[in-house]
Ligand SMILES: Nc1ncnc2c1ncn2[C@@H]1O[C@H](COP(=O)(O)OP(=O)(O)OP(=O)(O)O)[C@@H](O)[C@H]1O
């Protein structure tokens with residue numbers, strides 16, 4: 001069995017502007033791949049190319065062993081795609097929406113599956129309510145249910161948990177992991193770090209370019225960051241002015257406050273240590289070297305791309 | 311399982327969804343019934359290409375036997391409503407302000423001069439800004455003038471009667487004996503209403519999907535373009551038939567339009583016309599970026615249809631280029647079919663050519679629509 005997603009050199013341009021730039025990605029079957037990147041980095045565009053909604057300008061690849069250029073019709077029947085923006089019919093009831101999807105996919109046991117989906121969602125009682133009347137989080141949950149209805153082999157989820165409460169998010173991840181254990185492959189975009197850490201692997205994209213892939217640990221290790229956490233020793237001492245003085249100094253690539261704690265880091269360890277010498281003598285703060293978080297890595301990766309001419 | 315090609319099941323799913331959405335959209339639904347009724351009342355009652363009872367001022371300077379006889383005959387023709395005698399100046403301003411359509415001046419000594427046989431001249435002035443309003447009345451007046459005084463020209467004066475033509479001309483108005491405008495307009499309205507609602511409804515139905523973002527989900531389903539298109543179109547075919555039935559009913563009950571031919575045949579032929587219009591609407595929806603544009607395209611299409619099809623103006627009165635354009639438009643052919651079947655009692659043989667023209671139009675437009683329909687968001 002080949003990988004569920006295997007694409008090479010995928011490129012998409014809008015009006016001459018390259019939005020996805022020679023992106024290559026492999027996701028093995030049964031894996032959950034987190035797809036991360038800043039706003040406008042090309043995540044949605046990549047997903048649309050994977051399920052045949054957009055034609056790539058360059059590159060080729062296969063989804064579920066089907067060519068994304070020529071066999072998109074077959075791909076569509078085995079892929080569940082959850083759009084970033086709610087795209088079910090707001091003027092159809094919850095049940096009617098699910099029913100439409102089930103009919104279009106020609107599911108043999110349509111009624112049963114719709115009933116099951118309603119039950120799993122806990123929406124059986126509100127089945128006749130219009131989808132447009134649901135709250136934002138419930139819309140997300142309905143959209144997810146609808147793209148699972150035809151038991152796809154590959155799930156493309158575009159920010160499925162945006163606006164969803166913590167309990168529902170936990171349930172969502174439990175459900176996704178259970179399905180992955182049965183062989184379902186998932187590519188999921190998210191802006192939440194805790195969710196990225198729930199994925200088997202992550203891919204980080206910025207300005208259309210894939211900058212890092214691998215497990216969370218691998219991505220952090222490969223970034224080669226040295227980070228310190230700076231804790232004020234006395235209540236009332238703010239880290240804000242320290243942050244201001246640090247940012248922009250040579251060797252310092254990252255200054256980010258986390259509550260009262262400040263994260264300071266850099267890729268060039270020697271330069272960082274040298275720059276920090278005078279600051280570490282300041283006895284108002286406690287300096288401790290620690291392992292960088294995923295967020296540190298991402299914040300570090302972002303400006304690296306900004307500097308490049310695009 | 312649904313195969314790779316066309317699937318009835320998917321088509322049914324699409325239609326089912328459209329029906330539900332149509333039912334939920336109260337405003338649109340009201341429009342689909344309201345528009346035909348409104349147009350029927352506006353056009354049906356308002357348009358009259360043979361206006362009568364036109365206000366006519368008569369400046370009778372003669373006040374003789376013959377002038378009074380002439381005035382009486384004019385009144386009896388039904389075209390002229392004699393208004394109170396006025397002064398010259400009042401007649402002039404009445405004409406200028408549009409309160410008076412005609413001013414007839416009967417010169418002094420008219421009766422005397424007729425008796426003498428000196429052929430006195432009568433002057434009729436008409437507000438001819440709208441030729442359609444005056445032409446029938448004026449031509450009636452010309453005929454009327456020839457024999458208006460026959461009854462009064464007796465005894466020796468009978469020599470002044472105009473001799474009869476050496477032959478008799480028998481005019482036989484067929485299909486619409488009394489020349490009632492409504493008989494022509496009301497069946498035509500069926501085509502106009504269908505053109506307007508069918509094109510705009512489908513054009514909107516598709517752009518709505520794009521505007522609301524539902525297109526993205528729709529495109530990742532296994533639905534084929536032809537299934538989407540038919541699924542969008544078929545529900546509106548039924549709407550079209552509802553509209554037709556409403557107008558047919560009103561035609562019979564309110565306007566007493568005769569139905570000489572077979573209603574079943576008319577309904578069958580209308581199917582092609584309705585589908586042709588829906589295909590046009592669908593094509594617009596593949597071009598338009600939003601609902602407003604779709605609406606504008608609909609009106610843009612509507613205009614030549616209503617003007618060049620023979621609905622508003624007689625088809626043969628148009629210059630050749632306009633007739634050529636008219637021949638392309640579906641409404642032109644439909645008008646011939648509907649008027650033919652309803653007023654002339656045409657059968658299959660007489661309308662098959664027109665239906666063929668509609669079918670050809672439909673095929674071409676459907677091909678364009680399917681070619682233009684993108685299965686991607688590119
Ligand atoms: N149809 C389109 N036409 C033109 N530009 C587009 C189109 N779709 C996306 N873009 C541009 O492509 C870039 C990438 O967009 P995309 O939606 O893929 O980003 P994203 O990573 O999903 O962002 P977000 O996290 O905000 O959802 C953006 O700059 C966007 O403006």
Ligand SMILES: [Mg+2]
Nearest residue numbers: 043044084158
């Ligand atoms: Mg996105």
